[in-house]
Each structure stands twice: as C-alpha cells, then as structure tokens.
Amino acid sequence: MMKQPTVRPVKIRRDTVRARLIVFGILAVLLILCSLFSEYLTPCDPYLQDLSNAKAAPSAQHIFGTDRYGRDMLSRVIVGTRTSIFSTLLLVAVITVIGTVIGVFCGWHGGTIDTVLMRISDMFLAFPGLVFALAVAGVLGGGLHNAIFALAAISWPKYARIARSQTLSQKETPWLMAARLSGSGTVKILAKHILPNIIGPILVTSMLDIGTMMMELAGLSFLGLGAKPPIAEWGSMMSENRALMTTVPWITMAPGLAIFVSVMIFNLLGDTVRDYADPKTRGR
Amino acid sequence: MGSILSVDSLTKVFTRKGQPDFAAVDHISFEVDPGECLGIIGESGSGKSTAAAMITRLIDPTEGRIILDGQDITRLRGRQLQTAYRKMQMVFQTPTESFDPRRTLGDGIGESLRNYGHCRAEVDRRVAQLLEQCGLPADFARRYPHQVSGGQCQRAAIARAIAIKPKLLICDEATSALDVTIQREILALLSDLRREMNLSILFICHDIALVQQFCDRVLVMYKGRIVEEGVPDEVIRNPQNDYTKRLIESIL
C-alpha cells in the first residue's frame, strides 16, 4: 500500500509521455509526407488561374474557397507545405549542426578563439532576432534562400552556447580523463564520448525550435522578404490576400490554419521529446 | 637501475582573476623505483590529485620535470603522449564516473587495446581475460557503469588500467569511495597484480593505516609540499614533522 503513491505516478506519466510521443510523432511524419508528395495530394492545380471564379466562398469544389486569381486555396496550402515545412526543417538542421560544431570546438579548444567566437555569438544574441533577419534580407534581397540564411545567422548562437557549456562540463569528467589515458586522440574523444553525451539536450532544443522557425520564416515571407509569389508559401499567401480580408473573411483562413496546426504539432512534439528525454520521467 | 618515475620540483600554480596566485603543488620531487609501491598521504586539499593529474599530463605543470622510465614526458603532446600512456595508467577515485555512462564496461576496458592496434576479436578475448583476472565474470563486459556496484566498477577500472600492461599504476584514492570490506578486496587485488606484473604503484590515499599496510615508502604532503618521507612504520612511530604528528594523533 505504501509503495503505490511513489511508484504509480511516475509510471503513468511515463506511459502518457510515450503515447503523446507516438501521436505527435505520427502527425509530424504525416506533415512531412504531405510536403514530400504535395503534387499528388492537391485536388486542383494550385497555379491555375480562373478569374471568373475569383474570391469564391468555400464550396464542395473549393473547400477553402479561391483567392483573387481564382486559384484553389486548399491546393495552394498543400503545395505550400513543401516550402514551409521543408525550409523550416532545413533551417533547423543547418543551425543545429553549425551551432553544435562551433560550440563543441569552442568548449574543447578554449583560449582566444573561444572568446572571440563567443563574443560574436553574444552580439547575435543581443539583437532582436527578426529585426536582424530583416536587415540581412534587406541587404541581400528577398527570396527564400536569403530568408533561411538570415534566420540561420541569428539562430546558431543558442546551439553554440548549449554545446559549449555541455562540452565544458564533459571535459572535466573522470571518464574523459580515462579516455585520454587510454590513448584516444581528440577526434575519437569528441566523436565517441563527447558528442553522444551532449546531443540529447541539443536535439530537444532543435525540436522545440521547429515551430518557432516555421513562424519566423512565414513572418519574413509575410513581410515580403521570404518566398516570392507565385510560389505558394503560407506566410506570403496570407500577405497576398490580407487586403481582401474585410470583404472575403475566409480568404486567409487556409494558410492561417495550416501555420497554426503545424506549429502546434511541432511544438507539442518538441515538448514531448523534452519530457521523454528528462531523466526524471525515465525509469532506471 | 633507473627509477620508473622521477619527479623533479613539480609545481602547479593556479591563477585566477581577482585572487592571489595559489600553489596547489609546490616544488615536489620524488622517485618511484621499479616494483615499488610509494604512498602519498595528506589531508584534503593538500594537492595530491593535482600532482597525479600533472604526472599523467592531464593538466600542464607550471614548473618542473616528469621523467617516466627514462623519458622526459613533461612537454609531450599528441601521438607521443599517447605512446607514453602505454607505460602509465591511473585508477580514479570515483569508480562509476570513470566510465562513460553511455558505453559498456567492456568498451571502456578495450579502448586502449583498440587504440594500440589490436583487432576486435582479440580485444574481446583480452577484455574477458582481464575481467576474470580482476575477479569479475566475463559477461560484465556488456554491462553499463550504472548497472554494477562501486566495488565491481573499481575492479573494472583496474582491469582497464592494466589492459596494456603499464609499468606504473597511479591510484588516486582508488579505495576512498568504497566500504571497508571492499577496500580490503581491492587492495588484495592490487597486491596480486603488483606481484604478477611487477607493477610499480603510486598509491595516493588519506588513510594512513592503508598506506602502512600496503606501501613500501610514504610521502606526507601538506599544503602542496612534501613535509616528510620514509618507511610507513618509521614515520608512524617517529614522526619528525609537526603536521605528521597531528595527522597520526588524529587517527590513533
């Protein structure tokens, strides 16, 4: 009897975490599949203009209506998954890798180069992110590539910080000293001992960042600094049609919902992964 | 006959911003002869671990020379240092933490063998052999550090340290984290290995009784300096230095 209260909550929590992980994992995979096969999933041609049927209200044929050129909103949103989700995943992968490499290097190497790189990352951290991205996109011109570049430039320092502090704490551990005494060189120690031990928190951070990055990319596109029309992208679709919102209120519904749902899915997935990785919920 | 390890005015000064320089180890010199067991005792913070870390080149000395089996290793780096580690190994104070939590004990024990070019099958065979030599079943190779007790982990750590047949074994409080009976077992294991392999041992400890039982000679460290040196029985019976007197009185 006495044991029940201490054992059961942990177990229940663990089970729900696993269930959540499966549910959100499947949803995220569905979204990614949708972005991979978007051409085959669209009910209509997303780029086909039909001015006689512009700004149509939602109907059986066009579930989310049509935009001002008469293009099917649902098809455009589906095609938009490729740009939105793919660019986001690419962006997150790039900043994770770059940030981790720089952070591990700084933590391991130390010295002047560490100080210099960390000051640079402080600089980026001190800027309000989107403003800096605007400046970069402004200087380099719009376009999806430049938007990704701009966001990558301001987002890597967070990863570098985490990787650096984790590397520093790993460096002091007895097992790392034992590895050095075993005659392992730097590369081997970094790849075999340090990376596997620090990658957990970094991956959790990148999972949590997917939602944020998706919003920021959509935000840049909305401001006209990301994807260029006629490419279907959720942020730019909203901005294209926002002038019509007062007369045809449903016109921004489809991209808005798409952003909301996907950001939600990836954020919840990130939360779940964090809970899952948390040793306190993990039975030994 | 040359000594295995010869340390000459080894010094480590820690410098920190806003604090005066602090000499954790202050010009210590000593030698370890082949097959000898030299004990180092001293209170917490007297610089024993710092000295061990310098000798194993895990930290850089501020001053002094370290000569291992006739070779000056004070400034060695990279490949050359890795080669020097074939002659010198260390057993750490915290058994469980001296193994990577994400790797099996077998992986840790075989790491040095793999690094010095043994093939996989041979490494596996040697690891099983080493585990048995250190009194553990061979299937412990597949366990993770958190799945074994502290004493078992320390045996595995000793197996790792003797894997490449070093000439010098440094034990930095290798028994401090263990209870008394396990301590005695580990000491017995070390004595056996010492005889079988003709190991020289640098035995760092703060328990003077263990040193008396196990070591041929003892150094007493206090605030980074060596304050007394001699055969353990003599030092205990007839301490010359004030600090040593207090240390012995506090135990008796």
Ligand SMILES: Nc1ncnc2c1ncn2[C@@H]1O[C@H](COP(=O)(O)OP(=O)(O)OP(=O)(O)O)[C@@H](O)[C@H]1O
């Ligand atoms: N990295 C460091 N920076 C500054 N001071 C340090 C550092 N490492 C150790 N010290 C100091 O050096 C002194 C000696 O420490 P050391 O760990 O060598 O003592 P010890 O004799 O091994 O003690 P114990 O018996 O507790 O293991 C201590 O006062 C410690 O605070």
Ligand SMILES: [Mg+2]
């Ligand atoms: Mg110590």
